[in-house]
Amino acid sequence: xxxxxxxxxxxxxxxxxxxxxxxxxxxxxxxxxxxxxxxxxxxxxxxxxxxxxxxxxxxxxxxxxxxxxxxxxxxxxxxxxxxxxxxxxxxxxxxxxxxxxxxxxxxxxxxxxxxxxxxxxxxxxxxxxxxxxxxxxxxxxxxxxxxxxxxxxxxxxxxxxxxxxxxxxxxxxxxxxxxxxxxxxxxxxxxxxxxxxxxxxxxxxxxxxxxxxxxxxxxxxxxxxxxxxxxxxxxxxxxxxxxxxxxxxxxxxxxxxxxxxxxxxxxxxxxxxxxxxxxxxxxxxxxxxxxxxxxxxxxxxxxxxxxxxxxxxxxxxxxxxxxxxxxxxxxxxxxxxxxxxxxxxxxxxxxxxxxxxxxxxxxxxxxxxxxxxxxxxxxxxxxxxxxxxxxxxxxxxxxxxxxxxxxxxxxxxxxxxxxxxxxxxxxxxxxx
Numbered sequence: 001x002x003x004x005x006x007x008x009x010x011x012x013x014x015x016x017x018x019x020x021x022x023x024x025x026x027x028x029x030x031x032x033x034x035x036x037x038x039x040x041x042x043x044x045x046x047x048x049x050x051x052x053x054x055x056x057x058x059x060x061x062x063x064x065x066x067x068x069x070x071x072x073x074x075x076x077x078x079x080x081x082x083x084x085x086x087x088x089x090x091x092x093x094x095x096x097x098x099x100x101x102x103x104x105x106x107x108x109x110x111x112x113x114x115x116x117x118x119x120x121x122x123x124x125x126x127x128x129x130x131x132x133x134x135x136x137x138x139x140x141x142x143x144x145x146x147x148x149x150x151x152x153x154x155x156x157x158x159x160x161x162x163x164x165x166x167x168x169x170x171x172x173x174x175x176x177x178x179x180x181x182x183x184x185x186x187x188x189x190x191x192x193x194x195x196x197x198x199x200x201x202x203x204x205x206x207x208x209x210x211x212x213x214x215x216x217x218x219x220x221x222x223x224x225x226x227x228x229x230x231x232x233x234x235x236x237x238x239x240x241x242x243x244x245x246x247x248x249x250x251x252x253x254x255x256x257x258x259x260x261x262x263x264x265x266x267x268x269x270x271x272x273x274x275x276x277x278x279x280x281x282x283x284x285x286x287x288x289x290x291x292x293x294x295x296x297x298x299x300x301x302x303x304x305x306x307x308x309x310x311x312x313x314x315x316x317x318x319x320x321x322x323x324x325x326x327x328x329x330x331x332x333x334x335x336x337x338x339x340x341x342x343x344x345x346x347x348x349x350x351x352x353x354x355x356x357x358x359x360x361x362x363x364x365x366x367x368x369x370x371x372x373x374x375x376x377x378x379x380x381x382x383x384x385x386x387x388x389x390x391x392x393x394x395x396x397x398x399x400x401x402x403x404x405x406x407x408x409x410x411x412x413x414x415x416x417x418x419x420x421x422x423x424x425x426x427x428x429x430x431x432x
Contacts, residue, residue: 001402002031004100004128006118007109008088010036010065012047014289016204017133018109024395026063033100034063035118037070037088044074068095089114093121104406105129105173107398111136113161116168129173129405131398135201137185138165140311166190173405176398179337182314199397200341200389203321207289208296210327210382217298220291222282227255227367229331230299232292233319235263240307240354242272243333247359249278254367257281257303260295296326300374301348301366306334308353313337321389327382329374331366333359345384348377 003025007018018034026032038056039047046052056067068091073080089112096118100106106119110132122128138161169175169191176199177183187193221228229248235241241259248257257278259269262285273281287295296302302323306312313336320338323330330348332339339350349365351358369377387393 001105001406002103003033003402004096004103004106004119004122005032005034005109006036006092006096006100006106006115007034008037008070008085008092008112008115009041009109010034010039013039013041015041017135017201018107020202020204020391021107021395021398022063022065024391025399026061028395028399030062032063033103034065035092035096035099036065036067037092038067038072040070040072040074042074044072046072066095066099068092085112085114088112089117093117096122097125100128101126103128105131105402107131107133107402108172110134110168111138113138113164113168120171123171130171131174131176131401131405132168132172133176133398134182134186135178137182137311137314140309162189174401176401177314179314179316179341181337185311185314197397197401199394199401201316201318201321202389202391202394203318203325203385204289205325205391207292208322208325209293211293211297213297214294217294220284220295221258221298222256223298224256226253226280227300228258228298229255229301229303229363229366230258230260230295231303231305231319232260232295232322233317235259235261235266235269237265238307238309238312238315239263239265239305239317241265241269241305243354243356243359244303244305245269245272245278245281246276246356247333247363248281249273249276250356250360251363251367252278252280255280255363258284258299260284260287260292262286292322293326296323296328299328302326302328302330304330304332304334304338305359306338306353308335312353316341321385324381324385324389327378329366329369329377330381331359331362333362341384342381345380346377347381347384 005018005022009015011019022032022034038050038052052069058065071083071087073084100122106128108115108119108130119130123130166189169186169189175186175191175196177186178201180198183196183198187196231244244257304317304320316338324347330342332342332350333353335353342348342350349362351362
């Protein structure tokens with residue numbers, strides 16, 4: 001099968017889903033053509049060793065990558081962020097007509113919706129089927145993040161983006177979403193339920209894997225004889241890390257909370273620590289991805305927090321897959337599928353989103369779990385990841401979707417693959 005992949009972000013940028021999908025599909029014998037931008041995320045600066053030009057193409061085996069120029073920006077300016085999305089939409093659409101002219105189907109990584117521009121043109125000119133992979137719900141990811149203006153302007157942005165997404169959902173030959181609740185949302189916004197399939201995201205399995213705890217890892221986290229709960233990831237408006245800070249401060253000195261990462265809400269979380277006098281909360285800042293498995297192994301629990309928003313009920317943060325792939329017990333303070341997944345797998349503890357008192361109770365419960373039981377919980381987390389969320393399982397399912405929208409071109413037969421459910425419903429009408 002000849003497969004096109006369109007994603008604004010692609011390795012060496014640290015958004016790896018489209019890159020690993022393309023590489024794995026090529027390894028399975030498909031001819032894969034990737035249309036992407038020049039790497040600049042998250043700094044907003046073009047990576048060293050790259051120079052923007054119109055024609056930048058590389059081929060390795062069955063995988064060809066074409067990069068097109070875009071306006072790079074990751075600062076607080078809404079207009080510049082919009083310019084980044086729109087510029088990629090324009091340049092990728094111009095390149096798609098020739099570069100992807102003879103593919104059997106096109107995969108689109110969303111967000112942003114402007115990545116759909118080139119595939120939409122191919123669909124119009126050549127009736128090329130498009131598989132849309134939805135990672136975030138728009139417009140909520142824009143309007144609730146502070147990117148959109150308030151008042152009348154915000155309502156206009158919400159209405160316009162809602163209309164755009166409805167058209168995208170209706171025009172895609174198939175839609176892959178990352179959680180069951182997200183499937184319900186896209187169906188409620190116009191998608192044909194028979195075209196929607198749930199495929200859990202995988203993690204970067206080269207980096208996130210079970211490793212033994214080391215003295216260096218324990219020292220990096222500042223281990224001092226208490227259980228350590230570690231939060232690793234973005235500190236932004238959707239995570240509400242302040243909930244974890246309040247919960248940790250209330251149970252001092254039972255546990256230590258170690259926050260690895262940074263983001264726009266970091267200073268707010270630090271200020272709250274100072275206000276509460278939370279001496280059991282430490283901020284380590286960003287760490288290289290290669291160090292993360294050692295840090296995961298040195299912690300006793302991994303923490304996932306989300307805001308209490310309807311659109312986030314179908315969000316499964318990538319840090320959850322990372323923790324489960326490492327075989328580490330998880331504490332989830334979120335509503336919806338992330339919590340249900342952990343409960344169904346027996347992979348940790350859960351509580352409602354943005355309820356610091358309930359989270360403090362989970363911290364107390366975590367303290368009472370003996371090491372042997374923590375190890376068993378971690379083993380269940382690892383097994384659930386392998387059964388439901390691994391790269392192999394995810395690409396199997398996406399490959400099946402391609403076969404469904406491209407009759408007569410089935411995927412290669414697979415041997416010895418067995419998937420074990422973890423108790424969550426899925427939209428799988430595309431298989432009927």
